[in-house]
Amino acid sequence: MQPEFSRPLPLGTVGPAGRHVEITATPAECEALSRRFHLLGIAALAAELRLTPEPDGAVRAEGRFTATVTQACIVTLEPVEQQMAESLAFRLLPPEQEEADGPEDLDEIACPDGVADLGEAVAEQLALALDPYPRAPGAELPPEAQDGQTGAFAALATLRRPQ
Template sequence: MPPDAPEFSRPLALGRVGPEGRTETLEASAAEREILARRLGIPGIEALRATLRLSPDPDGAVRLAGRLEASVIQECVVTLDPVPQQVAEEFALRLLPAGREPADGPDDPDEIVAEGDVADLGEVVTEQLALALDPYPRAPEADLPAAARDEATGAFAALAALRGKG
């Protein structure tokens, strides 16, 4: 695999979507999951599967509605022990033909510009998985140190004291 190639590549030409739309089911192999876990900085990805419904928009873009399911292993932020987690996430976005500028309004859907009118659906799924990961995974028995929990002496006590001054 070339060094800049996506770890979980599933290219699809936007023109192949067709007027009736299409459904794609993507599943990462064990080798792809191993490489993706390294990229995402987590100990492991046990399973990664996505179902994507693609439908054409009159303006030449393609609407994508997807459901991502994954079993991942993350590290506990307190103990660094492995924490198995299930990810189930629904998402929607638009795939734009090459040369189109994505809209950036607060109510606009996320848009991804396809390179050469080919969208990499595997990369789309990878990005959605990265967004869905728990940013602070904790093992069930993990407890923060007392100093971190105590508002009077904890990490934010000095900041709280400064808030009262001035």
């Protein structure tokens, strides 16, 4: 599958002094990403990254991304526009290097052919940062959804056996 927002970077081009990279999604790429992430729209997506080589051959990427996204309110389905500005940090791994899986480790992206896709990495960070429950200003859940005393889950609760 070809990523919607692709910015390939051969790891070997980073150099010993590191490298500063700025990437911006085109309107067509924003539209394709909004379909992929089931959003009403993405008006803008850009990132600034500082790439630093590490002794083990990996490349550390640190920086920020900014985005303007529109999601549907979970209560009213009205459009909710959000301005996002998030820090990001991850490691790009050279071919055949194993990913670490410790809880304190940075996210790691395997680059089996020695080429990292910075656009896809930023798109994934955007997906992780999205508000899972966007609400329009003033939107409230109906009282029966808030108290938990009615509806399907309340009916299931009556079937629970006393302990």
